Amino acid sequence: MALVGNIRDFSLSDFLSLVDRGYKTGALHLTYHDQTARLYFEKGKLLLAARRPEDEKPELLVRLGVLNADQLAQACRALAARGNGVTLSQVVIDAGMASPERLQSALMGHTEQSVYGLFAWPEGDFVFEHNQRPAPDAPLALTPISIDHLIMEGVRRIDEWERIRDRIPSTDLVPRFLAPPGEKLKGMRLSPDEWKVFARINGRDTLAEIAQKTGLSDFDVCRAVYGFLTAGMLELVKRQRVLAAGMPPVEQPRLKKSLVNRIINRIRSM
Amino acid sequence: MQTVKMVISGAVNAGKTEFIRTISEIEVVSTERRATDDTRLIKKETTVAMDFGRIAISDDLVLHLFGTPGQKRFDFMWEILAEGMLGLVILVDSTRPETFRETNRIIDFFVSYRDTPYVIAANKQDRPNAWSPDELRLALRQPPHIKVLPCTATDRESVKNVLLELLYVIQERSED
Structure with a gap:
């Protein structure tokens, strides 16, 4: 079942935190007026953030200056030949077209900037589709990105x-x-x-x-x-025994187990 | 005659009145009135004072169920209702994330200054787009030992299950 809401009511920082703590895998779709965004997560970490459909395409690597057009074509052919389970980023590394550091840095920078822009949205509908994954040729970060510092960035904007x-x-x-x-x-x-x-x-x-x-x-x-x-x-x-409003701690009444058992038995029999 | 009290709380339209109505042996004493503020956008009538339900346990023991008012301007009632309560059910409308912040405020109010046994009932699980109990636990930032239970407040078995789970928590803390 998809998770549906609006970031006006359940902020993007809160949602990222939920994804992080819940080790969620899936895609978060966001819509604000005519703007859209899509964030893909795997086990609570960010794989890709796309502010427009082109950001999910292999050509992003050319736009980011990681590959030239010829290298990209070569990488896409190699990806098609190797089949399922291999990512475009892995093919690029295996072929020696870019160093892992260069590729990770470019994709991480792009992803972070894409998410930062989303924190400026005052509202926006969201739908989180569990287990939805990016296309095989999507330019994914080699190492999924921890979202803790993205959460902090969102919090910095709270005024x-x-x-x-x-x-x-x-x-x-x-x-x-x-x-x-x-x-x-x-x-x-x-x-x-x-x-x-x-x-x-x-x-x-x-x-x-x-x-x-x-x-x-x-x-x-x-x-x-x-x-x-x-x-x-x-x-x-x-702080122990020093309560904020100067209120004394309220002791809960301690009941006899036999009395609680009587209530339990009665409710069970209803 | 000994009476014990449980409190049913939650944001506006979480299903508190329905929850009590489903399990109470008497017709619920409710002071629903036509809503006069922004709650009318959610429902035509809402609880502006409190609901009261009752379950006779035996000849000498009665369980009272109190539903708290959902609207903020009746917060002062909560303190009164919380006095001497056995336990607390926090109802959440699982289909409306916009109420999760308010739900957290309510939990904080009731458990900050007293060691209250409580469970969270993820209501309206029969509706499309309901957040699951696991997701609600994350959204409400509840620790693993707090029970977050699926619930449909119109279903008697479901309401019974929530009350029983709360009673098991109370049982663990009770004296031999």
């Missing part, structure tokens, strides 16, 4: 408190790393202010204290933390 408050309701919360952040940080490019915030996260200081120590505004700290949260690096916890 409204409301969206951030949805996930960070109070600056009295304490950000805490879910795991040592080393692996997640690979390939993520942080701005100097984001580094400042990142370096101050110690599992003890509240967001307000981090703002005070870094000299950044509450908004800038919360925006950076929102990005780390969206990228799945952090969680926010309440």
Whole structure:
């Protein structure tokens, strides 16, 4: 079943995060007025982003200056001869027409720029088709692209408190790393202010204290933390026994197991 | 007579009234009124106060089901309803991603300051374009130990299943 929605309500950053955490494979189709875009993912990583149909064609490699027209024709013939399971990019590398670094860099740069442009869309319908894959001759990144830093880029463009408050309701919360952040940080490019915030996260200081120590505004700290949260690096916890609104913790009534069992049996019998 | 309480919450039009109506033994006491704000774009009538349903467990024990008002301006009711509740069902309209942010706000409200046992019911699973429970878990950023259950609020077996799953969570925390 396709996932359908609008990025006005469920932002592109949120969707990329969902794809990342869910290891999704498929194609995200986006439409905003007369503009369209298509992003292909494999196991939560980005293979290709096309802002127009030509971006999914082999000729993209010529436009990006990776191949000349003759090389492309040769690569396409070789691809047809080798059959299923081989990508155009692999054929280009195997034939020595471009180095893996050059090919990856060109395709990654193009893909990133294509996605960055999408963050400027204020709205747009999306449909995610599970397991839809690009055509065999599509110019795919050799190594699928991690989307963590794409999420951060999207978050940098947020200029409204409301969206951030949805996930960070109070600056009295304490950000805490879910795991040592080393692996997640690979390939993520942080701005100097984001580094400042990142370096101050110690599992003890509240967001307000981090703002005070870094000299950044509450908004800038919360925006950076929102990005780390969206990228799945952090969680926010309440400082023990010091609750944001000064409210005492509410104890849940502890019931006897026998009473719960009676309710269970009654519901089962209905 | 001992009474215990469960709260059914969720965004506007998530299916709270229907959920309670499907399982309650009494006709649901509901204060539905003609919607006066933007909720009327979604449905003609919406719950502006609360729904109330009841299931008799035995001669000396009754389970009350309270549905929270969906509209933001009735948020003050939530605190009152949350007092002393046994557990919480968060209903989500699986076909409307535009309500997921609001759903997160509701979850945050109810579980931030109290250790509330809760489950999430992915309602309207019978509709086309419904997001699956797994996808909703990702969209709502719920950890693996929180149950996200398929649900059709008009189907009694489905509603029973959601309540039972919540009760199993409560059972694990209860005293011998």
